[in-house]
Amino acid sequence: MNAAEDRRTKLLQLAAGAVFLAVVVVVALIVVNASSGGDGGDTNLEGASEISQGLRGIPQQEMLLGSPDAPVELIEFGDLQCPVCAGYAEEVLPPIIESHVKGGHVKIEFRNFTIIGPQSTAAGAAALAAGVQGRGWNFVELFYRNQGGENSGYADDAFLEAVAKGAGVEDLAQWNQDRAKLAAKVEETSAEAQKLGLDGTPSFAIRGPNTNGLEVIGTPGSTSALEEAIEEAS
Amino acid sequence: MSYPSEWTLRRAIAFFAALGVGVATYIAIAEASGEAPACLAGGSGCRTVAESSYSHVAGVNIAVFGIVGYVLLLASAFFANDAARFGGFAVALGGFGYSIFLTYIELFKIEAICQWCVASAVLMTILFFLNATRLIGYGGTNGALPSRA
Numbered sequence: 254m255n256a257a258e259d260r261r262t263k264l265l266q267l268a269a270g271a272v273f274l275a276v277v278v279v280v281a282l283i284v285v286n287a288s289s290g291g292d293g294g295d296t297n298l299e300g301a302s303e304i305s306q307g308l309r310g311i312p313q314q315e316m317l318l319g320s321p322d323a324p325v326e327l328i329e330f331g332d333l334q335c336p337v338c339a340g341y342a343e344e345v346l347p348p349i350i351e352s353h354v355k356g357g358h359v360k361i362e363f364r365n366f367t368i369i370g371p372q373s374t375a376a377g378a379a380a381l382a383a384g385v386q387g388r389g390w391n392f393v394e395l396f397y398r399n400q401g402g403e404n405s406g407y408a409d410d411a412f413l414e415a416v417a418k419g420a421g422v423e424d425l426a427q428w429n430q431d432r433a434k435l436a437a438k439v440e441e442t443s444a445e446a447q448k449l450g451l452d453g454t455p456s457f458a459i460r461g462p463n464t465n466g467l468e469v470i471g472t473p474g475s476t477s478a479l480e481e482a483i484e485e486a487s
Numbered sequence: 488m489s490y491p492s493e494w495t496l497r498r499a500i501a502f503f504a505a506l507g508v509g510v511a512t513y514i515a516i517a518e519a520s521g522e523a524p525a526c527l528a529g530g531s532g533c534r535t536v537a538e539s540s541y542s543h544v545a546g547v548n549i550a551v552f553g554i555v556g557y558v559l560l561l562a563s564a565f566f567a568n569d570a571a572r573f574g575g576f577a578v579a580l581g582g583f584g585y586s587i588f589l590t591y592i593e594l595f596k597i598e599a600i601c602q603w604c605v606a607s608a609v610l611m612t613i614l615f616f617l618n619a620t621r622l623i624g625y626g627g628t629n630g631a632l633p634s635r636a
Contacts, residue, residue, distance in 0.1 A: 257628065260627040264627050265623065271576070271580055275581065421596075
């Protein structure tokens, strides 16, 4: 074998080694990611995949769900421990999200209004921290779906972390750091709700081309009542 | 087996690498200006992908790594020696492998598709096959087809 052929053989052997290494690295990356948080398939919480599917493709920025350019803004003041809010999340809001939010006409922002107890503040801050990583609504909906009794102590750190994982929060260390700082923001929006004269959860406010700034609409009893409010604001 | 001339392969590599520089630069600029890359057929896939935690590695937007990779591939097309052939192949292999991983992430983790990322993945796939052909066809030679015993 001459020197040129020898060099060529070595080069191709090196290339084959590089291909083998690349295959190993890519497979390892995929396997590691498949077994981590993501779509929430690794937690025992109910509904993680279904919620992830329902919110799929909708932009999320902090606690805002929907296109930031949507003309109508619906603001929900809720308490994560509130069972009526959980009912709203399961029954009333999904059709609005499916048609108006996915259609780019409405955006919904979740703001904490803590009225039930101290665990509501911790839970609210955890939701805001999930929002920092674009998973705020996944967190809120998954929390509601797995809600326990009011102030019964279920919403401890382990539960909140399980919800965060199930919601698809990727960087749990960052989420932990953020939620410690965000309790003040929960208090801030709760004070804002009181200032708006709200006295229960969930309460809604709406802003659109046909409203005079932010208008309080209280607690519409059904999806159609909310749709009416959206139509009037449009 | 016959291969296209190395000159033809180098020109094709330069062409697709230049396109890749354009695509990656657009994604990086859109991200730096706080906007998601515009999806050509509407939709919000690009925003969802851009806002996911996978869009950055060690705090750096992955589009920046893309620009570096495409520039290296473009540079490799200007030289007809083994360092450029193997270097181009190695960079394209890394880019191709990472594109497979990112496509998996888009489909199964983020559950959103960004057309610009798909465009980059397609370009990187083409560049991988071009660079592999160049290395297999002309590695260890002075640019002429290697003689077969």
